[in-house]
Amino acid sequence: GAVVSQHPSRVICKSGTSVKIECRSLDFQATTMFWYRQFPKQSLMLMATSNEGSKATYEQGVEKDKFLINHASLTLSTLTVASAHPEDSSFYICSADRQGETQYFGPGTRLLVL
Amino acid sequence: EDQVTQSPEALRLQEGESSSLNCSYTVSGLRGLFWYRQDPGKGPEFLFTLYSAGEEKEKERLKATLTKKESFLHITAPKPEDSATYLCAVREGSQGNLIFGKGTKLSVKP
Numbered sequence: 001g002a003v004v005s006q007h008p009s010r011v012i013c014k015s016g017t018s019v020k021i022e023c024r025s026l027d028f029q030a031t032t033m034f035w036y037r038q039f040p041k042q043s044l045m046l047m048a049t050s051n052e053g054s055k056a057t058y059e060q061g062v063e064k065d066k067f068l069i070n071h072a073s074l075t076l077s078t079l080t081v082a083s084a085h086p087e088d089s090s091f092y093i094c095s096a097d098r099q100g101e102t103q104y105f106g107p108g109t110r111l112l113v114l
Numbered sequence: 115e116d117q118v119t120q121s122p123e124a125l126r127l128q129e130g131e132s133s134s135l136n137c138s139y140t141v142s143g144l145r146g147l148f149w150y151r152q153d154p155g156k157g158p159e160f161l162f163t164l165y166s167a168g169e170e171k172e173k174e175r176l177k178a179t180l181t182k183k184e185s186f187l188h189i190t191a192p193k194p195e196d197s198a199t200y201l202c203a204v205r206e207g208s209q210g211n212l213i214f215g216k217g218t219k220l221s222v223k224p
Contacts, residue, residue, distance in 0.1 A: 105159070
């Protein structure tokens with residue numbers, strides 16, 4: 001199967017800090033990447049769709065100024081949580097769409113804001 | 115109203131006890147139904163994609179089937195290492211994103 005990596009895997013930061021999460025497709029090019037958020041014992045909630053070379057499309061209720069997405073290349077998308085607060089603590093997962101067929105997911109990033 | 119509903123929410127099996135997980139969907143213009151396995155603290159791992167009614171796919175002890183309204187994930191003679199949450203998702207019409215169900219948490223006891 002295709003490989004998608006995320007970095008970092010875990011981050012603990014103070015309230016007010018901005019946190020950047022990287023998502024890379026290692027063995028294929030992904031025009032489209034997706035960012036999800038998952039709360040404990042809940043399913044994945046789509047936050048935004050990231051398209052290479054264009055602005056991300058955000059789901060209703062997701063603040064674009066809070067969750068900044070950049071898809072600079074066909075293998076890299078980044079999610080920056082601006083001025084993180086404790087309520088932003090969650091498990092963030094990215095996925096990369098291979099040829100419009102299947103989404104392959106990264107291992108996730110656990111964010112804890114103190 | 116949920117577009118993707120998985121049942122049961124949780125399933126406990128003894129090792130070797132075969133069973134099935136259900137995923138029912140109400141989307142129009144299905145462009146793929148996906149099964150993923152997720153272990154605690156990890157991202158979902160892709161298992162299968164099904165595109166049309168009647169289609170079946172197998173991988174080791176797992177077999178996925180699809181009808182016009184639902185999909186089943188059959189687990190034959192499960193082992194403890196099959197314990198995980200199994201997620202079902204659909205891709206609808208022209209949308210690229212997946213719509214996920216809430217998952218079925220499977221526990222297989224030795």
